[in-house]
Amino acid sequence: MKKIIPVLALSGLLLVGCGKDEKGFIVIKNETDSPLTNVTIHYASPKVDEVVGTINPKSSYKYPINYTYNETAIDLIYIDKNQKNHNKNCCWIFSKI
Numbered sequence: 882m883k884k885i886i887p888v889l890a891l892s893g894l895l896l897v898g899c900g901k902d903e904k905g906f907i908v909i910k911n912e913t914d915s916p917l918t919n920v921t922i923h924y925a926s927p928k929v930d931e932v933v934g935t936i937n938p939k940s941s942y943k944y945p946i947n948y949t950y951n952e953t954a955i956d957l958i959y960i961d962k963n964q965k966n967h968n969k970n971c972c973w974i975f976s977k978i
Contacts, residue, residue, distance in 0.1 A: 905946040907955070907971060911936040915962035923968075925954040946972075 911917050920933040920942070927950045936942050936959075946955070955972040 905948075907944045907946060907957070908941055909933070909936055909944065909957065910941040911938055913962070914938050917959045917961065919958070919960045921958040923956040923958055924950040925956065926950065927953065930958075 907922065909917075909920065915938055917936045918934075920936055922931045922933060922944055923929070924931075924947070929950060931944075931947065933942060933944060954970060957967075957969045957971045959967050961967060
């Protein structure tokens with residue numbers, strides 16, 4: 882059984898952590914009754930966006946962190962059912978070990 886170590890949780894929407902014998906990941910949980918659209922992972926220092934797309938209601942998505950971008954912050958960007966943009970910092974800084 883994999884042991885998951887949570888690092889940060891934001892409003893029941895996001896979980897950052899790593900499992901035994903695997904690299905870091907971000908779990909994006911949509912606990913609402915509406916889809917989250919235009920979900921994007923933004924790496925701050927190289928200013929690179931990686932598009933996840935849509936996360937359906939009551940589901941989650943496990944995103945593997947891209948360690949090409951060393952020592953950067955990661956933001957989660959998405960649009961809710963009211964077409965409101967959200968930008969949440971989910972990792973202030975990370976680095977390869």
